[in-house]
């Protein structure tokens with residue numbers, strides 16, 4: 001694999017390890033065969049950029065075990081994403097309720113102020 005291909009792959013993955021999603025410096029990026037060559041993995045689409053930790057973990061584990069582990073990791077990441085989305089929506093809802101209450105309060109005060117003005121005007125008329 002030439003330097004240009006390597007760099008393209010790294011950029012295509014947004015400078016992140018395909019397995020742990022951590023950002024990796026270009027010089028620390030390693031090229032990994034998703035399906036090991038010994039298991040028939042061939043071609044450009046079988047090549048990914050991984051950090052050294054993931055690559056060596058992958059190398060030390062049987063392929064199926066690493067795949068399971070990766071699937072679990074991906075699921076945990078998806079769950080975390082969902083949790084963040086839920087809490088974001090909750091904040092948005094709290095904010096719109098606060099705005100609504102503020103508006104109601106403002107309307108109420110305006111109403112009271114109007115009543116007070118009317119009352120004062122009435123009193124002024126009586127006294128004159």
Ligand SMILES: [Zn+2]
Pocket residue numbers: 017018019020021022050051052053054055
């Ligand atoms: Zn990694």
